[in-house]
Structure formats: structure tokens, C-alpha cells
Amino acid sequence: MSEISRADVEHLAKLAHISMTDAELEKMTSELGVIVDSVQKVQEAAGEDVPATSHPLPLTNVFREDRVGHVFTAAESLSNAPDAVESRFKVPAILDEE
Amino acid sequence: MTETLTEPRPLSFEEALQKYDPVLGFEVHVELNTATKMFSSAPNAFGDEPNTNVNEVCLGLPGTLPVVNGKAVESAIKLGLALNCSIAEYCRFARKQYFYPDTPKNWQTSQYDEPIAFDGYVDVELDDGEIFRVEIERAHMEEDAGKLTHAGTSGRIQGADYSLVDYNRSGVPLIEIVTKPITGAGERAPQIARAYVSAVRDIVKALDISDARMERGNVRCDANVSLMPKGASAFGTRSETKNVNSMRAVEHAVHFEIRRHAGILEAGGSIVQETRHWQETSRTTTSGRPKSDADDYRYFPEPDLVPVTTTAEWIEALRAELPEPPAERRRRLREAWAYSDAEFRDVVAAGLLDQIEETVESGASAAAARKWWMGEISRLANARETEPAALGVEPATIVELNGLIDEGRINDKIARQVLEHHLDGEGGPAEIVQKRGLEVVSDGGALTAAVEKAMAENPDVVEKVAAGKLKAIGALIGPVMKETRGQADAGKVREIVLQKLGIQG
Numbered sequence: 001m002s003e004i005s006r007a008d009v010e011h012l013a014k015l016a017h018i019s020m021t022d023a024e025l026e027k028m029t030s031e032l033g034v035i036v037d038s039v040q041k042v043q044e045a046a047g048e049d050v051p052a053t054s055h056p057l058p059l060t061n062v063f064r065e066d067r068v069g070h071v072f073t074a075a076e077s078l079s080n081a082p083d084a085v086e087s088r089f090k091v092p093a094i095l096d097e098e
Numbered sequence: 099m100t101e102t103l104t105e106p107r108p109l110s111f112e113e114a115l116q117k118y119d120p121v122l123g124f125e126v127h128v129e130l131n132t133a134t135k136m137f138s139s140a141p142n143a144f145g146d147e148p149n150t151n152v153n154e155v156c157l158g159l160p161g162t163l164p165v166v167n168g169k170a171v172e173s174a175i176k177l178g179l180a181l182n183c184s185i186a187e188y189c190r191f192a193r194k195q196y197f198y199p200d201t202p203k204n205w206q207t208s209q210y211d212e213p214i215a216f217d218g219y220v221d222v223e224l225d226d227g228e229i230f231r232v233e234i235e236r237a238h239m240e241e242d243a244g245k246l247t248h249a250g251t252s253g254r255i256q257g258a259d260y261s262l263v264d265y266n267r268s269g270v271p272l273i274e275i276v277t278k279p280i281t282g283a284g285e286r287a288p289q290i291a292r293a294y295v296s297a298v299r300d301i302v303k304a305l306d307i308s309d310a311r312m313e314r315g316n317v318r319c320d321a322n323v324s325l326m327p328k329g330a331s332a333f334g335t336r337s338e339t340k341n342v343n344s345m346r347a348v349e350h351a352v353h354f355e356i357r358r359h360a361g362i363l364e365a366g367g368s369i370v371q372e373t374r375h376w377q378e379t380s381r382t383t384t385s386g387r388p389k390s391d392a393d394d395y396r397y398f399p400e401p402d403l404v405p406v407t408t409t410a411e412w413i414e415a416l417r418a419e420l421p422e423p424p425a426e427r428r429r430r431l432r433e434a435w436a437y438s439d440a441e442f443r444d445v446v447a448a449g450l451l452d453q454i455e456e457t458v459e460s461g462a463s464a465a466a467a468r469k470w471w472m473g474e475i476s477r478l479a480n481a482r483e484t485e486p487a488a489l490g491v492e493p494a495t496i497v498e499l500n501g502l503i504d505e506g507r508i509n510d511k512i513a514r515q516v517l518e519h520h521l522d523g524e525g526g527p528a529e530i531v532q533k534r535g536l537e538v539v540s541d542g543g544a545l546t547a548a549v550e551k552a553m554a555e556n557p558d559v560v561e562k563v564a565a566g567k568l569k570a571i572g573a574l575i576g577p578v579m580k581e582t583r584g585q586a587d588a589g590k591v592r593e594i595v596l597q598k599l600g601i602q603g
Contacts, residue, residue, distance in 0.1 A: 015394055017197055054190060054399030060407040063168030066132050069139030070153060077149035077157060077265070085249075087148040088262035091199040093248065 004033040106365035111285075111353060114325070114360030120287045121333050122280040122352065123322035124232075124294060128273045128302050129242060130173050131309050131316075135269035136241040137164030137207060137403075142271065144314055148264035156269045158203035164402055166191075170271040171214070171406060173307035174239045175416050177273055178215025180301050180423070181234050188407050189214050191239070191400040199263050200243035208274075210397040213238035214406065220301070222293040223425055224286060232294050233278040242270035279333065287323075287356060292349040295319050300424035312343050319348050323355035325363060334359070335369040339383050342376045350381045358383070431455060435464035444472060449487055456493035462500050470496045474514050478521060495520060499527040511584055512536050538587045545578075545586060549594045552577035564599050571595050 006029045013020045013028075020028065074087040083090040109117075135142050138155035154162045178185050192210035218234035244265040275298060283290045299317050303310040310316050324336035337359070342351045359369055373386035422430075431451065432442045435458070445454060450471045457467035471486060475496075479486040499516060502508045508516065508531055519530045531537055552574045553560050562570040571592050578586045596602070 011394075015195075015396060054401060055404050057404065059404040060188075062165065062404050063171065064134075064139065064165040066134050066167055066169035067139065068134055068141045071140050071150060072152055072154075072157075074147060074149045077152050080159075085262055087150075088247070088264050089149070089199070091261050091263060093260050094199065 004029060004036055008032075105358075106361040106367060108354070108357035109360035109364055111357055114356050115285045117328060118325035118356075118360055118363070119281070119328055119330070120283055120352075120356050121324045121326065121336075122277075122283055122287055122291060123336070124275075124277045124280075124291070125320040125322075126275045126295060126298050127242075127318045127320075128177070128275065128298070128308050128310075129316045130170050130271040130273065130307055132167055132169050132173065132271055134167055136167055136170055136239070136271035138269055140269065143266075144309075146266060148266060151266040152268065156202075156265050158201070164207065164400075166403060166406070167271060170239065172416060173271070173305070174214045174237065174273050175408065175413060176305050176420060177275075177302065177307060178218065178237050179413070179417050180305055180420060181215065181218040181220055181237060181275065183215035183218030183234060183237060185408055185413050186212060186214050186216065186406075187409075188212070188405055190405045191403045192397045193400050194240075194395045194397055196395060198243075199261065200246050200268075202244070202265060202268065206240060206243065207400055207403070208240035208397075209238035210399075220294065220297050221425065222290065222297040224289055224293055230283075230286070230290055230293070232280055232290070232297075235276045235278045237273055237275045240272050240274060242267050242272050244268040288349040288353040291321060291352040292345045295348050296345050297425070304421045304424045304427075306421075312345070315343060318343055321348055321351050321355070323352055323359065324369070325356065325359045334363075335371050337369060337372060337374050337383075338389065339374040339376050340386065347376055347378060351376050351383060354382055427451075435468070437464070437468065441468065441472075448472065448476060449485065450476075453487055453491075453493060457496050460493050460497040462493075462497045466500045467493075467496065470500065474517055478518065482521075489521065491517070491521070495527060502527055502531060506587065507531065507537050509538055509585075509587065512538070515584075536585060538585050545582065545590060546594055548578045548581040548586065549574070549591055549598070551581060553595065553598065560599070563595065564601070566601075568596075568601075 006025055009020075009025055009029045009032060013025070078084040078087065078089065081089050108114075130142070132142055134140060135156060138153055140153045140156050141151045143151055155164055175185055189209060189212035191207050192212075193205040194208045194210070195205040197204055213236040215237040216235065218237070220232050220234065221229045222232055224230055244263050245267050247262045247264070249260050249262055277294070280290065295317070299310050299312065302308040302317065308316050312318075319342050321339045321342055322336045323339070324334040326332060326334045337355055339351045339355060342348045355374070362369060370385075370388065372388045374383035375386050376383055421427075428442075428446065428451070435442070435454075437445065445451060445468065448471075454464070454467045454471050457471070458464050462470075475489060475491055476486045479489045482489065499513055499520075502516075503510060503513050512531075513527075516527050516530050516536065519534070520527060524530050524533070555577065556574060559570050559573045563574075574595060575586070575588050575591050578591050579588075
């Protein structure tokens with residue numbers, strides 16, 4: 001059985017800024033559990049000598065030359081913005097500062 | 099906000115140090131001077147119109163793919179080597195997830211448990227010449243965030259009605275350098291803080307991987323401070339003062355935090371682990387947001403980027419490109435130029451080492467080079483509201499100008515005028531002297547005539563000189579200078595006066 005608890009899901013929902021009802025939390029707890037259990041099956045096949053992977057292709061060092069390419073105009077940059085002022089994106093005031 | 103009116107008064111610095119040992123830690127962010135961003139080919143440039151140095155990657159539009167800037171990786175490796183770090187053979191990028199409009203993707207692409215460089219040190223020189231070793235935990239690659247402006251009545255976050263975002267800075271390559279906890283600093287903690295940030299700035303400047311201008315945010319420092327009772331070994335709770343962006347401010351921030359912590363601990367309180375904001379005007383810090391070691395950024399390896407691997411050959415090729423370490427270079431130059439400690443410190447503080455070195459290499463004496471750069475050029479820069487190094491005076495120009503003085507063709511005063519004409523675009527020093535007819539008047543005719551006129555107009559002075567008060571000649575030099583538009587050779591004037599009065603000089 002997976003170790004995903006309802007508290008884990010509540011924590012994740014909070015971090016992801018998703019509000020969830022009690023019923024949704026219940027459902028997601030069991031569904032996430034099934035997903036994690038499925039993924040865990042991989043560990044049965046991979047022994048300790050297999051390093052963890054983060055990319056499906058066996059590539060390293062894919063680099064770009066330091067040469068300037070295309071850019072947007074301010075109007076293009078802002079074309080999807082819900083609101084803009086003085087060529088800048090306008091967003092609600094947010095108190096938390098990182 | 100955790101700030102309360104009841105926060106105890108800070109202790110005096112001396113008293114704080116009698117009772118507690120400070121522990122420091124620094125996170126310094128260095129913006130690289132690559133032509134393009136870390137993960138996209140948009141330009142890395144400062145001061146342009148908002149949202150014009152961006153493309154789909156910088157704006158985090160769906161379906162876009164980042165590609166690593168190879169030059170930024172080389173800069174990171176060079177910096178790692180200059181910080182005496184080990185370079186990772188294999189490392190990856192990671193997503194650091196948080197919600198804030200300065201990042202349009204809702205994560206910052208950074209490195210987590212696999213930094214490109216780790217386990218190094220920097221030897222920093224303190225005011226008394228002593229060397230203090232600061233150990234480096236890691237240096238990792240990441241990207242800068244966009245710039246937020248808080249609009250509204252106060253112009254600050256609190257009370258702002260809305261915020262405006264410019265993503266020009268979004269994706270600019272950054273290297274974050276993290277120190278190990280610095281213990282044993284004692285009363286020198288503020289000085290060590292300044293010296294460390296200064297050393298890092300000097301290193302990235304010498305490597306030419308960053309413009310290293312703190313006032314533009316090219317080098318930014320977060321200062322961690324905690325206290326433990328004298329003799330204890332368990333660290334206290336730390337505060338993190340964010341974005342202290344000048345050498346002085348870093349020094350003052352550490353000084354203040356030591357006093358503030360001590361005040362709270364003495365009153366029986368406990369330190370809140372939080373970020374603090376530096377207030378330049380009051381030289382204090384104010385409470386930011388609470389922070390815990392358990393801040394959950396849900397780091398995971400960036401699936402859109404492949405790992406970076408290094409080979410010994412690559413690292414050694416980059417090591418071969420490293421310049422002389424700044425601290426060693428300073429020691430070498432101080433010795434070669436024979437400046438006093440104070441003179442040398444002033445030159446370093448004025449940021450004129452390169453210019454003076456080039457001027458000396460081009461043939462001027464060290465003393466003359468210092469005289470020009472620290473004197474007239476600095477004065478002109480000040481008058482024109484710029485930095486001496488940014489004034490556009492070439493070392494070769496100074497050598498030429500100084501040569502004209504040495505040859506006796508112009509005097510100091512005229513030389514200063516020539517420099518000013520040069521800055522106004524009138525050409526090289528010799529050219530200006532010739533065009534404007536500024537050559538010193540030392541030949542018989544014109545100068546003798548001017549001296550005779552001055553003597554005729556100042557009989558009282560002539561009488562004094564004739565009576566043996568040779569110093570009075572000075573009073574004749576002024577009128578002669580006036581007559582010759584400042585081009586008289588003062589030594590020659592003296593000679594002529596004495597000769598006319600039949601006195602042996």
C-alpha cells in the first residue's frame with residue numbers, strides 16, 4: 001500500500017494553490033496512492049546499481065552558443081496579458097515576498 | 099509581520115561580543131555578463147524598455163523548451179575554480195517551485211543537490227592585512243527572476259494596489275555562491291562580511307564573467323547571522339537579511355543584526371527565523387517573512403534539460419584561462435609601485451588599479467600615473483558626474499600628456515587644461531598643445547618682455563628681491579603667467595628676474 005495520507009494531499013494542494021473539497025481530498029488520496037504504487041513497481045525491476053534518471057534520453061551537455069536570437073516587442077510580450085500598464089504586466093498586489 | 103513594539107533594545111556591539119560568538123553565512127548571487135540568457139537566446143541586457151529582451155522561454159509560455167547557454171556553464175566552472183572548489187563530474191538542473199509573479203513559470207530553474215561546484219574557500223584580506231579563510235559550501239547555476247514594481251501610494255509592498263512586472267531580467271544567468279557557516283569571526287564579523295563580498299566581486303570582475311556592479315544588482319548578498327553564547331558549540335537561530343547591495347551595507351547589516359540578536363537573547367527572548375530587510379537610512383533591519391528550513395519548494399530534476407558532465411581536460415583548459423587572483427595581483431602591484439598603504443587603498447577603492455597599471459606599462463612612472471588618475475582625472479570625473487574609469491581617458495593619453503611636461507613643453511597647469519580639451523574631443527595632447535599654441539614660453543623674446551613688464555609694474559616687489567628676499571619672486575610669476583596666458587615656465591621666469599638684478603640664483 002502507498003504511504004500517501006490525506007494530510008499529504010492537503011499539504012500538496014496548499015503548496016500548489018489548489019482549493020479542494022473534502023470529497024475531492026478523499027478521492028485524490030486514494031487515486032494518488034494507486035499512482036505512487038504503480039510507479040513503485042519500477043523499483044522492483046531496477047536494482048541498486050541502476051542510477052536514478054531524470055531524462056529518458058542518454059544525452060549530456062546539450063549547449064547553445066551565446067548568440068542573441070529573436071525577441072518579442074513589448075506589445076507581443078503583453079499580447080496574452082490580462083492587464084498591462086506602461087509595457088509591463090499588471091498583477092494583483094501580493095504580500096508574500098520571495 | 100512579526101515586528102512588535104516590544105522588541106528589546108539592541109545591545110551595544112561591544113557588550114554583544116563579550117557575551118556571544120557570532121556565526122555568519124552568505125549567499126551571494128552573481129549575474130553573468132553573457133550576451134544571452136541562461137536558457138534562451140534572448141539578450142541579457144540592462145536598462146532597456148520593459149519586456150523587450152524576452153522571448154517565449156523567458157515568459158514561460160506553454161510548449162517552450164529551454165537550452166543551456168554553454169558560455170554560462172564555462173563561467174560557472176571558472177568561478178568554481180577561482181573559489182578553489184571541486185567541479186562536479188555530473189550535475190543536473192532542478193525546478194524550485196514557488197508562486198510569485200516574478201517568475202512566469204511558477205518555478206525557478208536552479209540546481210539543488212547537485213551543484214556544479216562545491217567545497218572551496220576564499221582567503222579574504224582584512225584591514226590590518228591579516229588573511230581570514232571563508233569556506234565555500236557550493237556554487238550553483240540558476241536564472242534570475244523578473245523585476246516587480248509595487249504601485250500605489252507607498253511604493254512599497256505593504257499598501258500597494260497592484261504590481262507591475264518586467265521580465266527583461268527573467269532568465270539572466272546567475273551563480274549563487276553559498277558559504278559554510280563562518281565561525282571564529284568575533285568582533286571582526288562585520289569587517290569579514292565586507293571583505294568577503296568585496297573579494298567575491300573582485301574575483302568575478304577579474305574573471306570577466308560579470309559586470310560586477312553592485313548598484314545595478316550584478317552582485318547581491320544575503321547575510322545570515324546567528325549568535326551562540328561564548329564557548330557554546332551549537333548554533334543559534336539565524337536571521338537572513340536579504341539583498342544587502344553594497345559593501346558598506348553588508349558590514350552595517352551584520353553589525354546591526356549581532357546587536358539586535360544579543361538584545362533579544364539578553365532579554366530572555368528567542369530569535370525568529372525569518373528574512374529581514376535592510377534599511378539604508380536607519381542602518382537597521384526590519385522583519386520580512388518567517389522562514390523555516392522546511393520551506394517546501396518541491397525541488398525535482400528539470401525534465402526539459404539534460405545533465406551537465408565535465409571532463410578533466412575541459413576543466414584544465416578553463417583553469418589555464420584563469421587570470422592572476424586579484425589578491426595576489428594587488429600584493430604584486432603594491433610592491434612594484436611602492437605606494438604607501440593608504441595611497442594603495444585609495445587607488446583600490448577608486449577602482450583605478452587597471453588604469454594605473456596600464457599607464458605604468460605604457461611608460462609613465464607609478465607616481466605620475468597615480469597623480470593623474472587620483473588627481474585631475476578623478477576631479478574631472480566628479481565634475482562630470484561619472485566614474486574616473488568611465489571618463490574615456492586612455493592610459494596612453496596620460497603617458498603622452500605627462501611626457502610633454504617632462505620635456506618641459508607644458509607645465510602642470512596647462513597639462514590640466516589640455517586634458518579638459520581632450521575630453522571635449524579636441525584630439526590628442528600634443529595635437530591640442532600645437533593647435534592652441536599652448537607650448538610653454540621659455541624662449542628669450544616673449545618671456546623676457548613679459549618679465550620686464552611685470553617688474554616695471556611691481557617696483558616694490560623688485561625692491562624686495564633686490565634686497566635678498568628671493569621668495570618675493572613668486573609675486574612676479576603671477577603677472578607673467580597672466581601676460582603669457584599661463585604658458586610661462588616658472589623656473590625660467592625666476593632665472594630672468596635674478597639675471598636682470600644681477601643676483602646669483
